[in-house]
Amino acid sequence: MYLSFIFILIVFGSVVESQKWINSHPCDRPCYENGPRMECFFSLVATFSRTFNPTKCGNCPTNVSDCSRPGCAVGDGSVRPLFLVNEMFPGPEIRVCENDIVTVNVTNMLLSVESLTIHWHGIHHLKTPFMDGTPLVSQCDILLGSTFQYKFEAYPPGTKFWHAHAALLRDQGIAGSFLIRNKFRKSGPRYVSFENDRNRLALVQDWTASLTPPYFVRNTMPTVASLVVNGRQGDFEASSPPSYFVFRPFGQKPYLRVISNGFLFCPISLSIEGHRMTVVEGDNFPFRPVTVDKLYIFAAERFDVFLEPTDPNPIVQAGNSNQDLVFSMSWIGDGVCRNASAGYVGNATSYLIYTRNDDITLEEATALMLAKQTQDKSSNKFLTYANSDLAPRPGEKVFNPVHKADYNTNPAYVRLTDLRALKFELQKPINNPRYRFYLFTDSFIGNGLPNINNISFTHPSFPLLTQFEQIPSSEFCTIERNPECSTKICNCINMYPVALNNVVEIVIVDEGNNLRNDVHSFHLHGYAFAVLGQERLASKTTIEEIKRRDRQGLLKRNFQSPVYKDTVAVPEGGYVILRFLADNPGFWMFHCHLGFHLMGGMSIMFQIGEYEEMVRAPPSFPKCGTWIADEVDL
Template sequence: MSSKLSIILLELFLLCYTADAATYFADGRDCKRNCEWPYEPAICRFNFTVELYYSMSKACYDCPFNMTDCDSQDCVPLNGVGRAILTVNRQFPGPKIEVCEGDSIEVAVTNHLSNAEGTSIHWHGVHVRNRQYMDGVSMLTQCPIPSYASFLYSLEVHPVGTHWWHGHSGMHRSDGIFGALIVRQAPSRDANYLLYDYDLSEHIMLVHDWLDQITVVKFSAHHHDDGSNKPESVLINGKGKRQEQTNDQGQTKFTPRETFRVKKGFRYRFRSISNAITNCPLKISIDNHTMLIISSDGAPTEPVKVDAFVIYGGERFDFVLNANQTIDNYWVRVKGLADCNSVQELAILQYEGAVYENPHLSETTDREGTILNPFNTPATDENIAIVELNAIEDIEEPEDQALLQQEPDHKFYIAMDFNKVNNYHFHHPEYYPIEEIDRSHHLYSKQRNLTRKLERAIKKDTVIVPDGGYTIIRFHATNPGWWLFHCHLEFHVEIGMALVIHVGNDSDLPKIPENFPRCGSWPQSTSPTTKPTDNTPSTSPIASEINMMFILFCVFFAVIHA
């Protein structure tokens, strides 16, 4: 028997053994457990029902005058503003997925959205290997899930770290289809494990900008009229203080803010995730405390102590908070920058033993000091650029030597700007050309180069490109498939700031699952003279989807203004 055949048989044996040995959890919440090494794989089942819902609905009863009602079944108070939202299982943010290294997830998504909208779920940060059809990008790796239909996602969640899931059809994630996806590992596998005592679910922090109306309304007003593209507020774990409520007795009260609880003398790992949808960098700080950054986008970094950090849409930062201050309450500040510079939100860090009340410091104080990932600011001793972080070699994935070679195999230059062009979707060159429409949304600044480094460069899946600057991204193309590379500002990707990276050939892909949904135009050709016949050659689902994406990019890529 050849050595190559022996290796193949061994791999097949290990695959079968792993599948047989995996524990099946019908309720995926039971997969949240102490992680072991060697890992004990599990298959974790989750059921997601996506639907159109409403904040401050009748399910909230007497919230916020009776705070217990704010936590009642199906109550989504948000910041007190009643508006249409999209939810998964009537939760906001959606259900947390917390699993261990080596686990796989099955997520049955049932679409109960109104207006016959299709939907899909993307697993941001997960390397979808050998499950390319499960990436969840509508019209690229799958058709949108039709109204009142379901789709079963099945994939191994790799690599470990802080990730998240979100809707990837239209602007669904902007209105509430998103949640945390945490992949933990055994302590012996965690490079920074000795730096903290607790890694708790309640210290997951999802932050994002928020609109007072459903996103498509604001998008339409912005692109077809003179509507604003600025958010009205910020939410922390779906909570905030914006619209005061009045009851029948004339009493007034605000909805509750988020609270993070700690005990003096212990160190806590916080996992922050940004679901920002507009040009909304968020500056996070905690009064009287510093933060020890230990990870970004799921990848471990050398620890860096900071007073604040800036997080952009799609990014994640893990930090350690040392609860070493006087027993009291402290503000957790999430301050908007750029297009969000007029909004902020606060949460409360409450020490065990402290009487629950608002902290004493002003709500409007802006934390100064050492800041990681600053917004459009050159690197200094106090402004640490993201490229200055150093990676810690991952035990699971040793440094890929191909990434360290001086010259890559291929180079691609992708340039963009918000130029004045008459995109026919938003401006008509004869009747209302852009030159005659008053706009002041063009942003230009002096170019600031980023430091280029090959050794110990951090692994990122989301990065901000500085205004007037550039970012160099290097990756080893080892995962065949069709992958969407796009801006994570929702208004930008919706008008075409995206492209497809094609790795390998169709022959490199796994077999298309049996009866996998197909989508595309009918008839296949856009020519009105073409008629389908029984012997019309069949087009693969992938080809149909890519053709559709190409058409969409041609239609929308003429961007107009920020």
């Protein structure tokens, strides 16, 4: 009877059972226009563990299949602590259809003092701002041993990820891919077949040699040991079997969704042997396709690409024979991931496999990759520091290299401002901004401390969205209202009120005084923005110089179908110009997505609308905050 009951629920698209292993979830299905809406239940349990846990990993990596056992994390092949979600690293992928109802039970079993919240990166929460997952903004922390249930509509569609937003947990394992498939017409121009879009999520991040909190406390930089793609560095000799992506050699061109869970300043490039890439979407939003040889991605960005085989065409080769073809996917880190004096470069290798075999086994794929990697190493084609060339070769096109000194001028580069958005549902009027906020980072006064406008963001004593009336006014400030912050670093809630349904322009400037020459990757919660301008002026600049140029009409703004994103990299010694229509009331954070910078206070808060205009949390929603024992009579 139980099985029949579940079958009926699935058929009618009402409620589906949660499953421990989300990869087989019934909500992972083809999505069509006018298709049924489903209510999708998931459970995420966060625990503390280590790579190569001897009680979980069996004979991994000697027996490669043991590396995929529940609770076995590989990383770069070295032993170190980390966090797991559902005994997986990275955490499980969530795949649903546009407008599904997503319900997720998140349980904190970290067995430490760590608190936890989960942010659904790229979800706008139009009806549920209290589900954004920002600690002491939209909710209280999830404490040890407790469970919080998130519930929200899967919108807007596109490539996203979920990650911890409290403490330094995101880079240590508490993150996972999140895909909301579009409900396109089956023959529409942006339609991607379900089979071509299964298991095609590549979550890449920088990987440190140890846990990062001690480095944050000491204000020092951890060593980047490597990159990992879906939890693997990909060098068999280093005990890290690679991640791989399997495509059948007919039908649509291979489609790959690339997600950066980057933590430090480590721009990551992707190039694929025997292929070019046609980039079609960024952070959920489509633009006119552009074909490139190398793609750079910064922390928290997402890009969708079609893989374009070059001659000889491997799709034709594999399709006309029973031969399986394997191509290397090279991931190379720059910034702090590249250290010439140490003789290494943060890198990872994964593989693209073309096969007619619908049921290729892990053992068969491993044999193909091992043979390929052995051959590449013998011919010096495998990635090493010595042979990894980060500069574009003649004729190459390179996408999004914001950190390069010649970003504005090199004709080989494809910049965000070169892109032209295609029409999509969330495009809004962005003319005639009522608000223009000039924000600056890496000021001389800041002396390397994370801040915006000389203010290091401090979390409130109570959650803004649910207990706003309990927060003392003394906790808020801005550089405009607090002139003392012009000459020193202030610590407060740096909040900017915005009246509902007005256009906001943000001009954010990196003055270039950071000791490590970081390029900051900024994310706006609750919204997407149009990228009107992005330019590097010099190694250093000032907010006064930017304002002067703006008064003189020297800041470049593109109004011809500007690309939309929710995360953007700010060039060192340069600026970006963003606009959005403030039509989603709530408290929405705008912050640098580099882990130490977020924890250190490189954030501001937008209050969109009056408190009375915001969607309120249910009466039983958890509350927390400062408590004074006035009522205790001793």
